[in-house]
Amino acid sequence: MKIKEGFEVCDLFDNHVIVASGRQNINFSKVVNLNESANVMWKAVVGKEFTVQDMANALTAEYEVDDATALADAERIAAEWKEIGMVD
Protein backbone atom coordinates (compact mmCIF):
# COMPACT_ATOMS: atom_id res chain seq x y z
CA MET A 1 0.00 0.00 0.00
CA LYS A 2 0.98 3.62 -0.40
CA ILE A 3 -0.66 6.88 0.60
CA LYS A 4 -1.60 8.75 -2.56
CA GLU A 5 0.20 11.96 -3.37
CA GLY A 6 -1.47 15.28 -2.67
CA PHE A 7 -2.61 14.66 0.91
CA GLU A 8 -1.09 16.62 3.73
CA VAL A 9 -1.71 16.93 7.45
CA CYS A 10 -2.57 20.36 8.84
CA ASP A 11 -2.45 20.89 12.58
CA LEU A 12 -5.47 22.84 13.77
CA PHE A 13 -5.55 23.32 17.55
CA ASP A 14 -5.24 19.76 18.86
CA ASN A 15 -6.59 18.23 15.67
CA HIS A 16 -4.52 16.66 12.91
CA VAL A 17 -6.60 17.19 9.81
CA ILE A 18 -5.82 15.72 6.40
CA VAL A 19 -6.63 17.91 3.42
CA ALA A 20 -6.20 17.03 -0.24
CA SER A 21 -3.88 19.91 -1.13
CA GLY A 22 -2.69 18.31 -4.35
CA ARG A 23 -5.98 18.98 -6.06
CA GLN A 24 -7.35 22.25 -7.32
CA ASN A 25 -10.46 22.11 -5.16
CA ILE A 26 -9.82 21.45 -1.50
CA ASN A 27 -12.94 20.06 0.05
CA PHE A 28 -12.97 21.35 3.62
CA SER A 29 -16.45 19.91 4.03
CA LYS A 30 -14.91 16.43 3.95
CA VAL A 31 -11.68 16.62 5.88
CA VAL A 32 -10.31 13.60 7.71
CA ASN A 33 -9.51 14.07 11.36
CA LEU A 34 -6.68 11.92 12.71
CA ASN A 35 -6.56 11.07 16.39
CA GLU A 36 -3.19 10.73 18.13
CA SER A 37 -2.62 7.06 17.30
CA ALA A 38 -3.76 7.45 13.69
CA ASN A 39 -1.36 10.38 13.40
CA VAL A 40 1.47 8.17 14.67
CA MET A 41 0.67 5.60 11.97
CA TRP A 42 0.34 8.29 9.30
CA LYS A 43 3.76 9.74 10.12
CA ALA A 44 5.34 6.28 10.07
CA VAL A 45 4.06 5.32 6.63
CA VAL A 46 3.59 8.54 4.64
CA GLY A 47 5.62 8.77 1.44
CA LYS A 48 6.59 5.10 1.19
CA GLU A 49 5.26 1.63 0.46
CA PHE A 50 3.91 0.02 3.61
CA THR A 51 1.93 -2.89 4.98
CA VAL A 52 -0.60 -3.09 7.79
CA GLN A 53 2.18 -4.68 9.86
CA ASP A 54 4.28 -1.50 9.45
CA MET A 55 1.38 0.52 10.82
CA ALA A 56 1.00 -1.88 13.75
CA ASN A 57 4.75 -1.70 14.43
CA ALA A 58 4.50 2.09 14.65
CA LEU A 59 1.78 1.69 17.28
CA THR A 60 3.70 -0.85 19.38
CA ALA A 61 6.80 1.35 19.24
CA GLU A 62 4.87 4.38 20.51
CA TYR A 63 2.36 2.86 22.93
CA GLU A 64 2.34 0.02 25.41
CA VAL A 65 0.03 -2.22 23.46
CA ASP A 66 0.18 -5.90 22.52
CA ASP A 67 0.80 -6.94 18.91
CA ALA A 68 -2.66 -8.39 18.30
CA THR A 69 -4.48 -5.24 19.44
CA ALA A 70 -2.12 -3.01 17.44
CA LEU A 71 -2.61 -5.14 14.33
CA ALA A 72 -6.40 -5.07 14.70
CA ASP A 73 -6.37 -1.26 15.08
CA ALA A 74 -4.00 -0.87 12.13
CA GLU A 75 -6.22 -3.08 9.94
CA ARG A 76 -9.29 -1.02 10.83
CA ILE A 77 -7.56 2.30 10.08
CA ALA A 78 -6.04 0.98 6.82
CA ALA A 79 -9.49 -0.19 5.71
CA GLU A 80 -10.93 3.30 6.45
CA TRP A 81 -8.13 5.02 4.54
CA LYS A 82 -8.72 2.69 1.58
CA GLU A 83 -12.45 3.27 1.66
CA ILE A 84 -12.10 7.05 1.42
CA GLY A 85 -9.51 6.75 -1.35
CA MET A 86 -6.39 8.00 0.41
CA VAL A 87 -4.46 4.78 -0.11
CA ASP A 88 -3.55 2.89 -3.30
Added chain:
Amino acid sequence: MIRIFLSPWRWRRQRRDGVLSNEARQEIPNDVLLGLVRDMLKNGGTDAESGEHFAHHTATIWVKGYSMRPFLEHMRDRVVLAYPERPLQEWDAVLAEITPGHYVLHRIINIEGDNVTLMGDGNVRGTERCKLSDVCGIVTHYIRPKRTILATDKKLIRRIKRWRKWLRWRRYLLFLYRATV
Protein backbone atom coordinates in the same frame (compact mmCIF):
# COMPACT_ATOMS: atom_id res chain seq x y z
CA MET B 1 -50.31 27.69 12.90
CA ILE B 2 -48.27 29.60 10.32
CA ARG B 3 -46.00 26.54 9.86
CA ILE B 4 -49.03 24.40 9.03
CA PHE B 5 -50.34 27.06 6.65
CA LEU B 6 -46.95 27.24 4.89
CA SER B 7 -46.41 23.45 4.72
CA PRO B 8 -46.86 23.24 0.93
CA TRP B 9 -44.02 25.74 0.47
CA ARG B 10 -41.86 23.82 2.93
CA TRP B 11 -42.44 20.53 1.12
CA ARG B 12 -41.71 22.18 -2.25
CA ARG B 13 -38.45 23.63 -0.94
CA GLN B 14 -37.41 20.31 0.61
CA ARG B 15 -38.12 18.44 -2.63
CA ARG B 16 -36.07 20.95 -4.61
CA ASP B 17 -33.13 21.64 -2.28
CA GLY B 18 -33.08 18.66 0.11
CA VAL B 19 -33.31 18.78 3.88
CA LEU B 20 -30.93 19.49 6.72
CA SER B 21 -28.75 16.47 7.25
CA ASN B 22 -28.60 14.89 10.70
CA GLU B 23 -25.26 13.31 9.85
CA ALA B 24 -22.88 13.65 12.80
CA ARG B 25 -20.05 16.03 12.07
CA GLN B 26 -17.18 17.33 14.05
CA GLU B 27 -16.94 21.05 13.59
CA ILE B 28 -13.64 22.86 13.42
CA PRO B 29 -13.76 26.45 14.77
CA ASN B 30 -14.32 28.95 11.97
CA ASP B 31 -11.48 31.30 12.84
CA VAL B 32 -9.01 28.42 12.58
CA LEU B 33 -10.48 26.72 9.53
CA LEU B 34 -11.08 29.92 7.57
CA GLY B 35 -7.50 31.05 8.17
CA LEU B 36 -6.39 27.83 6.49
CA VAL B 37 -8.95 28.34 3.71
CA ARG B 38 -7.61 31.86 3.09
CA ASP B 39 -4.04 30.56 2.81
CA MET B 40 -5.04 27.72 0.50
CA LEU B 41 -6.99 30.07 -1.81
CA LYS B 42 -3.88 32.23 -2.23
CA ASN B 43 -1.63 29.31 -3.09
CA GLY B 44 -1.49 27.41 -6.31
CA GLY B 45 0.05 24.09 -7.18
CA THR B 46 -0.06 21.14 -9.52
CA ASP B 47 -2.92 18.67 -9.58
CA ALA B 48 -1.61 15.32 -8.29
CA GLU B 49 -3.88 13.33 -10.63
CA SER B 50 -3.89 15.26 -13.91
CA GLY B 51 -0.56 17.06 -13.51
CA GLU B 52 -2.26 20.30 -14.51
CA HIS B 53 -0.89 23.49 -12.96
CA PHE B 54 -3.29 25.91 -11.28
CA ALA B 55 -2.58 29.41 -10.01
CA HIS B 56 -4.92 29.19 -7.01
CA HIS B 57 -6.79 26.52 -5.11
CA THR B 58 -10.53 26.63 -4.74
CA ALA B 59 -12.14 25.49 -1.49
CA THR B 60 -15.45 23.92 -0.51
CA ILE B 61 -16.71 24.76 2.97
CA TRP B 62 -19.88 24.25 4.99
CA VAL B 63 -21.99 27.33 5.63
CA LYS B 64 -22.27 28.06 9.33
CA GLY B 65 -24.78 30.52 10.76
CA TYR B 66 -28.06 31.98 9.59
CA SER B 67 -26.95 35.39 8.33
CA MET B 68 -27.15 34.40 4.65
CA ARG B 69 -30.73 33.21 4.69
CA PRO B 70 -32.63 32.61 2.47
CA PHE B 71 -29.82 31.91 -0.01
CA LEU B 72 -27.62 29.80 2.26
CA GLU B 73 -28.74 27.62 5.14
CA HIS B 74 -26.66 26.69 8.21
CA MET B 75 -24.99 23.25 7.80
CA ARG B 76 -27.30 22.30 4.93
CA ASP B 77 -25.46 24.14 2.19
CA ARG B 78 -21.85 24.31 1.11
CA VAL B 79 -20.13 26.91 -1.03
CA VAL B 80 -17.17 26.76 -3.38
CA LEU B 81 -14.80 29.68 -2.89
CA ALA B 82 -12.29 30.94 -5.44
CA TYR B 83 -9.48 33.45 -5.13
CA PRO B 84 -10.80 36.89 -6.21
CA GLU B 85 -9.08 37.29 -9.56
CA ARG B 86 -11.93 39.05 -11.33
CA PRO B 87 -13.42 42.46 -10.39
CA LEU B 88 -15.91 42.11 -7.54
CA GLN B 89 -19.59 42.77 -8.22
CA GLU B 90 -22.16 44.18 -5.82
CA TRP B 91 -24.10 40.91 -5.68
CA ASP B 92 -21.06 38.69 -4.98
CA ALA B 93 -21.03 36.70 -1.75
CA VAL B 94 -17.48 36.78 -0.43
CA LEU B 95 -15.36 35.48 2.41
CA ALA B 96 -13.68 38.50 4.00
CA GLU B 97 -11.41 39.00 6.99
CA ILE B 98 -13.09 42.04 8.53
CA THR B 99 -10.75 42.19 11.51
CA PRO B 100 -7.61 40.07 12.03
CA GLY B 101 -8.73 36.46 12.54
CA HIS B 102 -12.45 37.30 12.18
CA TYR B 103 -14.07 36.15 8.95
CA VAL B 104 -17.54 36.59 7.51
CA LEU B 105 -19.22 35.08 4.48
CA HIS B 106 -21.52 37.93 3.47
CA ARG B 107 -22.68 39.69 0.35
CA ILE B 108 -21.15 42.85 -1.09
CA ILE B 109 -23.68 45.68 -1.09
CA ASN B 110 -21.38 48.55 -2.01
CA ILE B 111 -17.91 49.10 -3.44
CA GLU B 112 -16.36 52.56 -3.37
CA GLY B 113 -12.78 52.62 -4.53
CA ASP B 114 -10.90 50.36 -2.15
CA ASN B 115 -13.70 50.20 0.43
CA VAL B 116 -16.18 47.33 0.46
CA THR B 117 -19.42 47.21 2.44
CA LEU B 118 -20.87 43.79 3.25
CA MET B 119 -24.22 42.67 4.60
CA GLY B 120 -25.65 39.25 5.31
CA ASP B 121 -28.73 38.40 3.27
CA GLY B 122 -30.43 37.29 6.47
CA ASN B 123 -29.60 40.48 8.39
CA VAL B 124 -32.12 43.31 8.60
CA ARG B 125 -29.55 45.82 9.75
CA GLY B 126 -25.84 45.98 10.37
CA THR B 127 -23.11 46.04 7.79
CA GLU B 128 -19.40 45.28 7.80
CA ARG B 129 -16.71 47.32 6.13
CA CYS B 130 -13.38 46.13 4.85
CA LYS B 131 -10.83 46.79 2.12
CA LEU B 132 -10.70 45.02 -1.23
CA SER B 133 -7.52 43.32 -0.06
CA ASP B 134 -9.41 41.79 2.90
CA VAL B 135 -11.62 39.80 0.54
CA CYS B 136 -10.15 36.28 0.61
CA GLY B 137 -12.54 34.45 -1.68
CA ILE B 138 -15.61 34.76 -3.90
CA VAL B 139 -18.44 32.24 -3.80
CA THR B 140 -18.64 30.54 -7.20
CA HIS B 141 -21.09 27.71 -6.44
CA TYR B 142 -23.94 27.27 -3.99
CA ILE B 143 -24.15 23.55 -3.16
CA ARG B 144 -27.45 22.36 -1.73
CA PRO B 145 -28.10 18.72 -0.84
CA LYS B 146 -29.91 18.09 -4.11
CA ARG B 147 -28.55 20.69 -6.52
CA THR B 148 -25.69 23.03 -7.22
CA ILE B 149 -26.27 26.59 -8.41
CA LEU B 150 -23.62 28.67 -10.16
CA ALA B 151 -23.10 32.10 -8.61
CA THR B 152 -23.37 33.54 -12.13
CA ASP B 153 -26.83 32.01 -12.62
CA LYS B 154 -29.01 34.82 -14.01
CA LYS B 155 -32.08 33.69 -12.11
CA LEU B 156 -30.12 33.68 -8.86
CA ILE B 157 -28.71 37.16 -9.50
CA ARG B 158 -32.23 38.45 -10.22
CA ARG B 159 -33.42 36.99 -6.91
CA ILE B 160 -30.48 38.54 -5.05
CA LYS B 161 -31.17 41.99 -6.53
CA ARG B 162 -34.86 41.67 -5.72
CA TRP B 163 -34.01 40.61 -2.16
CA ARG B 164 -31.92 43.75 -1.74
CA LYS B 165 -34.74 45.97 -3.00
CA TRP B 166 -37.09 44.44 -0.47
CA LEU B 167 -34.86 45.31 2.49
CA ARG B 168 -37.67 47.08 4.35
CA TRP B 169 -39.81 43.93 4.13
CA ARG B 170 -36.95 41.56 4.88
CA ARG B 171 -37.86 41.06 8.54
CA TYR B 172 -41.32 39.76 7.58
CA LEU B 173 -40.08 37.72 4.63
CA LEU B 174 -37.49 36.05 6.87
CA PHE B 175 -40.23 35.27 9.37
CA LEU B 176 -42.17 33.50 6.62
CA TYR B 177 -38.98 31.79 5.38
CA ARG B 178 -38.20 30.43 8.86
CA ALA B 179 -41.63 28.84 8.92
CA THR B 180 -40.82 26.95 5.73
CA VAL B 181 -37.42 25.58 6.79
